[in-house]
Amino acid sequence: MTRTADVVIIGGGIHGCSTALHLALRGLKPILIEKDYAGRHASGVNAGGVRQLARDLHEIPLSISSMDIWERIEELVGDDCGFESHGTVLVAESEAELAGFRERVDDLNLRGFGHEELIDAAELRRLVPAVSDRCPGGVVSRRDGAADPFRTTQAFRRRAVEKGAEVVEGVTVTGLSRNGATWQVETSAGIFEAPKIVNAAGAWADRIAAMLGEPVPLAVVAPMLMVTSRLPAFIQPVVILRGRKLSFKQLGNGTVVIGGGHLATPWRDSNETVLDWHKLAISARTVWELFPAMHEATVVRAWAGIEAYMPDGIPVVGRSSTSEGVFHQFGFSTHGFQLGPGTGAVMAELIATGSTNTPIDGLRIERFSTKDP
Amino acid sequence: MIAAADLASSYELVIIGGGPAGLAAAALAARAGVSTVLFDENPGVGGQIYRAITSTPVADRAVLGQDYWDGAALADEAKASGALIVNGATVWSLDRQRLVGVSVGGKARMIEADRVIIATGSQERPFPIPGWTLPGVMTAGAAQTALKAQGLVVDGRTVMAGSGPLLWLLAAQTLRAGGTIDAILDTTPRRNWLQAMFHLPDFALSPYFAKGLALLREVRAKVPVHRVDTMEAVGNDRVREVVFSGAGGTRRLPVDLLLLHQGVVPNVNLANAAGVAHVWNDRQLCFVPVLDADFGSSVPGIAVAGDGAGIAGGTAAAERGRIAAIAAVRALKPDAVVPDTQAIRQRLQREEMGRAFLDWLNRPADSFRMPEGDTIACRCEEVTAKQVRDTAKMGCEGPNQMKAFLRCGMGPCQGRLCGLTVTELIAAERKTSPDEVGYYRLRPPVKPITLAELASLPISEAERKAVER
Numbered sequence: 150m151t152r153t154a155d156v157v158i159i160g161g162g163i164h165g166c167s168t169a170l171h172l173a174l175r176g177l178k179p180i181l182i183e184k185d186y187a188g189r190h191a192s193g194v195n196a197g198g199v200r201q202l203a204r205d206l207h208e209i210p211l212s213i214s215s216m217d218i219w220e221r222i223e224e225l226v227g228d229d230c231g232f233e234s235h236g237t238v239l240v241a242e243s244e245a246e247l248a249g250f251r252e253r254v255d256d257l258n259l260r261g262f263g264h265e266e267l268i269d270a271a272e273l274r275r276l277v278p279a280v281s282d283r284c285p286g287g288v289v290s291r292r293d294g295a296a297d298p299f300r301t302t303q304a305f306r307r308r309a310v311e312k313g314a315e316v317v318e319g320v321t322v323t324g325l326s327r328n329g330a331t332w333q334v335e336t337s338a339g340i341f342e343a344p345k346i347v348n349a350a351g352a353w354a355d356r357i358a359a360m361l362g363e364p365v366p367l368a369v370v371a372p373m374l375m376v377t378s379r380l381p382a383f384i385q386p387v388v389i390l391r392g393r394k395l396s397f398k399q400l401g402n403g404t405v406v407i408g409g410g411h412l413a414t415p416w417r418d419s420n421e422t423v424l425d426w427h428k429l430a431i432s433a434r435t436v437w438e439l440f441p442a443m444h445e446a447t448v449v450r451a452w453a454g455i456e457a458y459m460p461d462g463i464p465v466v467g468r469s470s471t472s473e474g475v476f477h478q479f480g481f482s483t484h485g486f487q488l489g490p491g492t493g494a495v496m497a498e499l500i501a502t503g504s505t506n507t508p509i510d511g512l513r514i515e516r517f518s519t520k521d522p
Numbered sequence: 523m524i525a526a527a528d529l530a531s532s533y534e535l536v537i538i539g540g541g542p543a544g545l546a547a548a549a550l551a552a553r554a555g556v557s558t559v560l561f562d563e564n565p566g567v568g569g570q571i572y573r574a575i576t577s578t579p580v581a582d583r584a585v586l587g588q589d590y591w592d593g594a595a596l597a598d599e600a601k602a603s604g605a606l607i608v609n610g611a612t613v614w615s616l617d618r619q620r621l622v623g624v625s626v627g628g629k630a631r632m633i634e635a636d637r638v639i640i641a642t643g644s645q646e647r648p649f650p651i652p653g654w655t656l657p658g659v660m661t662a663g664a665a666q667t668a669l670k671a672q673g674l675v676v677d678g679r680t681v682m683a684g685s686g687p688l689l690w691l692l693a694a695q696t697l698r699a700g701g702t703i704d705a706i707l708d709t710t711p712r713r714n715w716l717q718a719m720f721h722l723p724d725f726a727l728s729p730y731f732a733k734g735l736a737l738l739r740e741v742r743a744k745v746p747v748h749r750v751d752t753m754e755a756v757g758n759d760r761v762r763e764v765v766f767s768g769a770g771g772t773r774r775l776p777v778d779l780l781l782l783h784q785g786v787v788p789n790v791n792l793a794n795a796a797g798v799a800h801v802w803n804d805r806q807l808c809f810v811p812v813l814d815a816d817f818g819s820s821v822p823g824i825a826v827a828g829d830g831a832g833i834a835g836g837t838a839a840a841e842r843g844r845i846a847a848i849a850a851v852r853a854l855k856p857d858a859v860v861p862d863t864q865a866i867r868q869r870l871q872r873e874e875m876g877r878a879f880l881d882w883l884n885r886p887a888d889s890f891r892m893p894e895g896d897t898i899a900c901r902c903e904e905v906t907a908k909q910v911r912d913t914a915k916m917g918c919e920g921p922n923q924m925k926a927f928l929r930c931g932m933g934p935c936q937g938r939l940c941g942l943t944v945t946e947l948i949a950a951e952r953k954t955s956p957d958e959v960g961y962y963r964l965r966p967p968v969k970p971i972t973l974a975e976l977a978s979l980p981i982s983e984a985e986r987k988a989v990e991r
Contacts (some may be wrong), residue, residue: 299926421797450967
């Protein structure tokens with residue numbers, strides 16, 4: 150039996166679920182198809198950072214519009230998603246690094262973005278008392294925070310369904326074909342028809358793009374995270390580094406999540422990842438140097454979520470270059486969680502009205518096309 | 523004492539666990555010329571069944587029984603074989619590329635292995651009754667550990683409750699060591715006999731038949747036994763009494779120590795984290811790894827021997843270890859001389875003969891596996907049975923989603939004490955099978971390690987260069 154919708158969304162991560170909700174809020178009927186279950190991969194198991202700090206210029210507008218949604222997330226999805234806003238602090242490990250941060254903040258200010266703020270050693274110590282004495286300062290984005298990733302993805306999924314979206318899980322897309330103005334999405338559970346398709350398939354999105362004749366150089370990656378047992382509360386903001394790879398956050402329950410982008414080996418066909426403990430040991434040593442209080446903390450779990458990384462480290466958001474009615478929303482390159490709420494709203498606007506006021510031109514898929522520079 | 527720095531970076535065969543399966547496998551493989559290391563977490567080898575076999579202070583051999591002392595030969599054989607046996611070694615990671623993460627003396631190392639035999643044995647099945655988290659409530663296995671390793675005998679008013687051969691064995695060992703037991707509460711459901719009876723002829727031929735009968739007689743002569751259908755540990759600061767009901771109505775007994783036990787199940791954590799496929803075994807009510815005739819798993823080069831492959835007891839575990847080791851030797855050293863597997867398989871079959879009877883007879887009742895209301899299911903995160911049931915009713919389909927909703931299984935025990943309970947509760951609420959629901963996807967480290975231990979991993983050449991630049 151063929152089922153029909155206004156839009157078929159492929160992929161049940163935070164992005165697919167957010168787009169489903171925003172389309173439903175606009176009165177359209179989306180069907181979301183997910184090969185596993187919503188939030189099974191990177192969207193459900195990322196570090197949960199909700200960060201505007203240190204973003205590529207091309208995605209700052211999306212990030213800011215997302216932040217506006219995060220701050221009223223409960224109103225939108227009926228769940229606070231565990232979102233807490235204590236800022237993100239980028240710690241400088243040397244004076245030279247701090248000088249580089251100053252240039253970046255000055256440049257952002259000239260472009261009219263004021264969310265990144267340079268801080269000196271005293272303010273750094275005030276925000277992050279536990280940080281090592283040798284750090285001379287840093288950058289803070291005070292509206293930033295963190296949320297519970299799986300809970301957030303599930304909240305978007307649930308509210309989308311409440312608003313009229315249909316979510317089909319455990320179903321894999323096997324082919325795309327076109328019949329006039331209608332797309333036929335062939336799946337392991339029959340055919341779904343809609344005039345429009347959103348490719349939000351994350352680490353598998355290149356396969357969907359290839360079906361449309363627009364191959365993309367997507368790398369499948371699996372950034373590793375580890376979590377400690379509970380410790381007394383000692384840090385509120387999320388802390389990140391630039392020179393060395395680290396993100397560091399203590400959750401409300403006292404556990405500390407340590408990440409930063411060291412990669413596991415992903416096996417996307419079997420949904421498996423193989424951790425690289427030598428690289429996790431590098432994270433352990435970095436934490437050791439930055440936070441002496443952490444020496445005897447116990448690591449209870451390490452894991453990695455499978456996701457897509459683009460060569461330039463920024464996502465593909467916008468229309469397909471080859472196929473009328475198809476929209477891409479993938480390749481968030483290990484920092485897509487914060488962008489989920491806002492990008493879903495922008496995609497829904499683009500699909501429903503044909504345009505959007507949020508500048509996303511720098512994120513077009515054409516940048517990877519050899520024929521069309 | 524062997525230190526982390528003494529370890530080579532790779533071995534042909536890494537065996538994890540020094541119980542009967544691991545010891546037998548190590549002895550056989552090392553003798554065949556395979557470079558073999560055996561990592562065991564405890565201060566001495568023996569596993570649970572032969573715990574402290576080389577060091578126990580219990581000198582009277584009658585207390586722990588001849589079956590226990592049979593373990594000494596296995597330990598001697600392994601030590602004489604040339605295998606490197608490392609005690610105090612915690613294996614906290616194993617992946618499908620057979621990289622083994624191990625900590626010895628607070629220092630971590632990653633060891634490459636051509637073949638791995640997981641011999642991590644069994645653990646006691648969770649026994650989630652009301653009050654099971656109170657001080658003074660322990661597992662029978664924990665009491666047996668104290669007896670074997672330290673010669674400690676239970677003290678004060680003691681009640682043992684549950685089902686299965688180990689409960690009766692511990693009762694007998696306790697009595698022989700001079701301890702007293704106020705009562706045994708037998709939770710074996712009567713109707714289990716209907717299924718078990720079909721397998722009685724096989725059991726009657728197995729070595730466990732006569733041993734089992736003698737054990738029952740020995741204990742029943744000295745301890746009152748009550749058949750019970752419900753049971754609760756009661757007390758505020760600690761357990762004060764055990765309340766139970768059976769055919770004779772509800773009764774209360776004052777207790778200082780309540781020892782619970784309802785059988786053992788494979789300890790799946792390491793195999794699961796390595797990506798080994800598991801399947802639900804409805805007779806033993808637990809997940810077991812999917813294995814071939816040589817105990818090879820779904821992950822190439824990784825075998826699971828001993829009770830970790832499905833519960834069959836200590837003697838069978840040693841035979842399984844030998845079969846797995848022979849397969850490893852044949853793969854690594856095709857010209858090496860190995861014993862005939864046919865004879866070993868026949869011995870194994872004899873050992874396994876009575877298992878169906880024991881399994882069917884000792885299947886714990888639903889009410890002792892799938893609790894209700896405020897009874898704790900996950901001890902680490904204090905999640906109740908009701909919370910799990912309600913979340914399943916709300917639509918949560920599996921234990922991995924449940925983790926995200928309730929944090930059950932995310933504490934330091936990594937789901938050892940709630941995994942089966944949570945899977946079965948979800949299956950019950952969603953009216954499907956535990957196999958369909960599945961188990962936690964377990965994440966390394968399967969045993970917690972400190973950040974300092976992790977930081978002690980040797981620095982690679984690439985990292986040193988990155989720092990210098």
